[in-house]
Amino acid sequence: MKDTKSLMRKAHFLGTKIRNLRKRNNLTIEDLSSRCVKVDAESAPSVSYLSMIERGKRVPSESMLEVIARVFEKPPEWFLDEAPEDDDLTPVKSSSAGGITGIPLEPNFLFSNEILQIAIPELLSQTGTTGRQFAHLLIRAHQEHYQNHFPDLERAAENIGKKQLPLNHDALHDIIKQMGLKLAWFDTPGDDVREEIWHNENCIVTSYYDPRGTVFINRILEAWPMRYKYDLAVHIGHCVLHDKDAYKTVLVAGHGQSSTLMEDDAFSHQxxxxxxxxxxxxxxxxxxxxxAGALLCPKVPFRQMLDRYSYEVDVSKLVDVSESVAMRRMTAVSPYPHWHYFDAYPPGKLKAVYRGNGIPLPWGNMRSVKDPCQHWSVFRMINTPVKGTASQLSILNVNGSPRIYCCESKYVEDLAGQNHVLCAGIDLNPAIEAQGKDAHTLAQELKAICVSNGGSAPVPAAIKRDLTTVARILNIAWVSRGIEGDARLICPRGTECPRVPSCYDGCEHTAP
Incomplete structure (x- = not known):
């Protein structure tokens, strides 16, 4: 290192490394600046200058970098570009943040707003991803990062529904009336509604809101009272949150689109x-x-009911909502934050996804996958339907480390007559760690037993005792049932999976 100009050619990652080191050591910028002053007051960066260094707006002089390096007990060369480790650049994630692990947007100058505004449309165009799909990907990442914690929406729903559980049809009609809305029934949606959606024979328009203050309901919902309640709750939400503005809300059922989360290749023409x-x-x-979920299943009363009935999916009948609404709300109201939720259609299509526990997707949710890993619970049930619900204990490699998951799945039929599987699950590793156990070692041992038995095996007594303790503390009945069955290895991505026994070790490397 000779001077600032020579550093500039080697300092693309320098600011990120300093920022991540600072945060991993729980230092504020003021703390770091003060420590630099203690090392060498003359060469130490000010708070404002240090901030600009971290943001890539300035490159420190050789002497200044040496001061920063001494604070962190690193050689100055460590901060330069030569062969950085991924961990050095990966953003520091708070312990409360959910979702999958992010990637470093480095070198910083290539990820400026101006460059991304140019590159993202080109990326979408070349991959066939629609703007709407990208929008939902952004929203899902936001939802997962905050682990379904949206207190403002919860409060808005509670103010309207007064935390009633269950909220019956009469109560919903009273809310509709108080808001000055009207209800009207239809047999066939009008042409203006058809223009709002991509339409095929697998889709049914269930309802829509006309900005003149009328909620139109498909007569087919007379035979689907739980879906009728959900649609009314969504339209009430639209009027409460968005002041009855001119935006037309159209809700759709069926495989072609989901009601409010449209992640489907049916939109590839857009x-x-x-x-x-x-x-x-x-x-x-x-x-x-x-x-809508918060209105029909208010947080505190629904959490209390889930606790009373140990998170059984059939609690949906007691509160008069669909299994889908109940399972989605589990992920939002449970005090345990490490949940996932899938809604899967055959042969390999996800219509809805939530991964607050960061579980890797077993298949793509923007395109159907022909060869999803058949050992995931959702696909085992799609291929071999069962009555009621089914629990499964699974071991999955995530970033090279085994994790133990347990889920509950249910085979259901949608309003358009299409069969699909709902699945809610949790990551057990954090709960195991909370009991003072070594989750990694326990998961590694269970994985080895499954591998040696061709991919699945009964849970050994010692491990079963530890997991049973966790299940009782979590008070989730289907975790207890999952422990009683075989533990199964599942693969991180959809692929052909031989499982004899190289499947688990190699399938992530052979995925398309």
Whole structure:
């Protein structure tokens, strides 16, 4: 290192490394600046200059970098570009943050707003991803990062529903009336509604809101009272959150589209351009859907009921909502934050996804996958339907480390007559660690037993005792049932999986 100019050619990652080191050591910028002053007051960076270094706006002089390096007990060369480790650049994630692990947006100058605004539309165009799909990907990442914690939406729903559980049809009609809305029934949606959606024979328009203050309901919902309640709750949410504005809300059932989370290749004919209004409307769709769940299953009363009935899926009948609404709300109201939720259609299609526990997707949710790993619970049930629910204890490698998951799945039929599987599950590793156990070692031992038995095996007595303790503390009945069955190895991505025994060790490397 000779001077600042020579450093500039080697310092693309320098600011990120300093920032991540600072945060991993729980230091503020003020703390770091003060420690630099203690080392060498003359060469130490000020708080403002240090901030600019971290943001890539300035490159420190050789002497200044040496001071920073001494604070962190690193050689100055460590901060330069030569062969950085991924961990050095990966953003520091708070312990409360959910979702999958992020990637470093480095070198910083290539990820400026201006460059991303140019590159993202090109990426979408070349991959065939629509602007709407991208919008929902952004929303899902936001939802997962905050682990379904949206207190403002919860409060808005509670103010309207007064925390009633169950909230019956009469109560919903009273809310509709108090808001000055009207209800009207239809047999066939009008042409203006058809223009709002991509339509095929697998989709049914269940309801829509006309900005003149009328909620139109498909007569087919007379035979689906739980779906009728959900649709009314979504439209109430639209009017509460968005002040009855001119945005037309259309709800759809069926495989072609989900009601408010449209992640389907049926939209591949649409433009890949990213329209800010489309993204806003997609966000509003999500808000209204979340509001509807919070209105029908208010947080505290529903959590108390789940606790009383040990998180059984059939609690949905007691509160008069669909299994889908109940399972989604589990992920939001449970005091344990490490949940996932899938809604899977055959042969390999996810219509809805939530991964607050960061579980890797077993298949793509923007395109159908022909060869998903058949050992995931959702696909075992799609291929071999069962009555009621089914529990499964699974071991999955995540970033090279085994994790233990347990889930409950249910085979259901949607309003369009299509069969699909709902699945809610949790990551057990954090719960195991909370009991003072070594989750990694326990998972590694269980994985080895499954591998030696061709991919699945009964849970050994010692491990079963530890997991049973965790299940009782979590008070989730289907975790206890899952422990009683065989533990199964599952693969991180959809692929052909030989499982004899190289499947688990190699399938992530052979995935398409």
């Amino acid at each position: 433009s890949s351009s990213v329209n800010s209004q489309d993204i806003l409307h997609a966000w509003r769709d999500f808000e209204c859907s979340f509001f």
